Amino acid sequence: MSFQRSSTENPRLEVIKAIEQHDPAYVPAWYSFFASETLERYGDRLRHLLAGYDDDLVFAVLSTFPPMAEMDPGWTDEWGCSWMHASGGVGAVSISSPLYEGWERLPWYLKHGLPELGKRTDLLDRVSAARAANPERYLVATTWLAVFERLRALRGTENLLMDLYLHPKELEMLRDAIVEEFLDQIRGIAARGADGVLLADDFGTQTAMLLSPGQWRRFFRHCYERMVAEIHALDMHAWFHSCGNIRPIIPDLVDIGFDVLHPLQPSAMDLVEIRQTFGGQICFAGAVDVQALLPLADSEHVTSEIRRTIDILDGPHGGYIVAPTNSIMPDTPFDNIKAMCSTMREYGHEKRQAKA
Numbered sequence: 001m002s003f004q005r006s007s008t009e010n011p012r013l014e015v016i017k018a019i020e021q022h023d024p025a026y027v028p029a030w031y032s033f034f035a036s037e038t039l040e041r042y043g044d045r046l047r048h049l050l051a052g053y054d055d056d057l058v059f060a061v062l063s064t065f066p067p068m069a070e071m072d073p074g075w076t077d078e079w080g081c082s083w084m085h086a087s088g089g090v091g092a093v094s095i096s097s098p099l100y101e102g103w104e105r106l107p108w109y110l111k112h113g114l115p116e117l118g119k120r121t122d123l124l125d126r127v128s129a130a131r132a133a134n135p136e137r138y139l140v141a142t143t144w145l146a147v148f149e150r151l152r153a154l155r156g157t158e159n160l161l162m163d164l165y166l167h168p169k170e171l172e173m174l175r176d177a178i179v180e181e182f183l184d185q186i187r188g189i190a191a192r193g194a195d196g197v198l199l200a201d202d203f204g205t206q207t208a209m210l211l212s213p214g215q216w217r218r219f220f221r222h223c224y225e226r227m228v229a230e231i232h233a234l235d236m237h238a239w240f241h242s243c244g245n246i247r248p249i250i251p252d253l254v255d256i257g258f259d260v261l262h263p264l265q266p267s268a269m270d271l272v273e274i275r276q277t278f279g280g281q282i283c284f285a286g287a288v289d290v291q292a293l294l295p296l297a298d299s300e301h302v303t304s305e306i307r308r309t310i311d312i313l314d315g316p317h318g319g320y321i322v323a324p325t326n327s328i329m330p331d332t333p334f335d336n337i338k339a340m341c342s343t344m345r346e347y348g349h350e351k352r353q354a355k356a
Contacts (some may be wrong), residue, residue, distance in 0.1 A: 027348030118184025204244020
């Protein structure tokens with residue numbers, strides 16, 4: 001069964017109510033988070049299903065990544081980082097950049113290599129286009145790569161983790177330049193009507209952080225404080241995305257003032273403990289597991305687990321946006337996608353109506 005939005009529903013307002021915990025009428029939902037390979041596999045069948053499920057929020061993605069099917073080896077983005085399609089998998093991996101081999105070119109890069117994101121009207125106008133096409137929906141702008149992920153692309157993961165100890169001054173110079181780029185972009189995003197900005201940096205593995213909480217606080221906390229302050233000054237919500245187990249820094253994220261924490265992987269963190277500790281202080285988004293639940297469970301278990309997740313994370317006054325934890329992969333059975341969509345919609349309404 002599919003559902004059309006009630007004529008009395010205002011999805012943008014309901015998302016804002018959920019984030020600010022002002023008693024939304026239902027749990028807002030983001031259904032259409034699919035890898036391009038999944039869309040290709042199911043084609044019209046999936047498009048027909050999703051036509052019956054309207055997302056309450058929409059994303060304007062401000063990067064120049066082409067569709068994966070069109071990505072040639074050595075494709076280069078606006079930062080000078082070269083990428084290639086991950087062999088045998090989904091997504092892309094960085095393979096080189098002007099700073100990949102060493103810090104010698106840093107002065108040149110800071111003067112000539114930065115993308116001047118605040119002047120990239122070709123990217124920023126995607127926000128205007130998304131707002132014009134979706135005036136009734138909550139609009140989030142993101143590049144999907146923020147400070148840490150951009151540093152990883154520019155330096156490589158192994159180099160970057162060594163730089164924390166061996167080249168901190170150079171790293172801080174590059175980090176600060178990246179932050180200035182994003183501050184300029186944030187101003188352009190606000191001018192074009194976005195409701196929120198998502199800063200995406202994957203600091204977690206399945207069991208722990210990639211770097212110590214102390215190093216995170218030394219090198220990254222202040223830059224997020226600056227960006228969140230700018231986002232709030234421009235009357236938008238600040239979203240923080242990190243896959244994996246980032247439990248040690250959630251108190252920092254709350255203290256910094258992030259409004260939304262995404263995507264809360266159930267396989268990496270204890271949702272019950274997270275809700276008990278931080279419920280009411282930050283809105284949660286995601287938590288529908290794409291790693292084990294959607295590809296491996298049967299549809300009945302998908303339904304029961306999503307209901308349980310909503311019960312855990314949706315608080316007395318809201319504070320939850322139900323969504324997949326990441327792109328839904330092509331090995332996900334179609335029946336599970338159907339179960340996900342119907343349960344997110346039906347139980348998301350049922351739960352809030354029962355509270356009311």
